[in-house]
């Protein structure tokens with residue numbers, strides 16, 4: 126079996142993740158921040174370590190501004206619903222995941238508008254087009270760091286600079302880049318960083334967060350959820366301080382224990398080394414696919430301009446049929462069809478049939494990739510002869 | 512018997528952050544359950560040496576970790 130669906134969720138996870146989860150459940154288990162006994166303290170210490178590691182990975186100076194959520198979708202919703210008010214306008218791109226576009230569309234009913242700036246068909250985005258879409262009502266630029274369909278990296282640092290210059294907040298959806306592309310919140314001028322723990326961060330599902338930059342005043346954020354935090358228990362209103370303002374209800378401590386192990390592994394391995402490995406995977410995958418007759422590859426087709434996510438189609442075969450054959454006949458697991466980002470497929474010209482998406486991960490081997498592309502070549506030959 | 516200083520925090524995340532900052536700065540500090548005579552919601556607090564209390568508080572202020580009250584208690 127060859128797993129090439131790391132853009133959906135990474136697998137296998139980082140070494141030590143499963144053990145950390147087991148250890149937490151077996152030896153600790155208690156609720157952090159709710160009690161003063163030793164196991165509650167140990168749980169709180171574990172969560173705190175994960176906060177510190179997260180802040181460290183993204184260059185965030187204050188770990189108390191790391192708010193844990195269940196995934197990036199949850200984090201994006203916390204940011205958009207929490208900060209936008211009627212009359213506000215948001216600038217975004219045409220390759221966003223539904224996790225960005227759906228909340229923005231829902232907010233449309235509350236008088237909040239957005240402009241999705243068109244990307245080129247390879248997903249690339251000209252920062253000047255973002256700047257041109259800014260209106261007097263614009264308060265935020267909200268963008269994915271990379272297309273989850275095409276892999277294309279968007280020029281986040283340039284756009285962060287534009288946001289800063291124009292006095293706007295910059296929200297970055299780092300779902301597909303956190304853990305495999307260097308991210309430095311202060312340098313890239315990111316005010317709100319939404320991440321998910323289960324993709325390139327190599328942690329378990331049910332983990333993620335929103336890192337809130339220094340320019341965002343917590344008093345401006347309306348919490349989407351309110352409830353128990355273990356703090357200010359005598360009052361019936363939400364505490365005003367971070368992280369409790371946005372972190373209520375018992376945390377996914379089990380998942381965070383695993384995420385902590387993953388972050389420690391990534392920090393030790395080094396993001397730059399991980400990025401180099403992923404680029405090598407991308408280069409090999411692109412070279413091999415390019416050589417297969419009947420295969421058309423979408424996206425920038427350049428390992429420096431994209432993540433290790435490659436979308437393609439086989440002439441004469443639907444993506445869904447290809448996906449089924451790759452799994453059943455070759456044991457190759459990937460995602461096919463529309464990848465929760467309809468506008469990205471429209472941008473690339475792959476709507477509505479979608480694409481076949483191969484997404485190797487850090488643990489994918491050279492052989493995995495060549496074997497998978499051989500299988501694609503086999504299917505392509507059959508499709509053209511039938 | 513010298514007094515020790517108890518620093519209370521609004522939430523456990525702040526206690527943990529403060530503990531790390533103080534230890535990283537080479538200050539002596541200990542995490543304890545909130546003493547009976549005091550009260551705090553999160554159930555835990557930090558205890559520091561009296562002679563380091565001022566430095567500790569200044570550091571926490573500088574790094575913007577909220578703390579509620581500082582109380583002196585006799586060392587156990």
Ligand SMILES: Cc1ncc(COP(=O)(O)O)c(C=O)c1O
Nearest residue numbers: 196197198222224273300301321
């Ligand atoms: C760019 C992007 N945004 C958002 C998501 C959604 O992630 P999650 O399901 O973890 O919220 C994904 C992945 O599915 C993604 O690639």
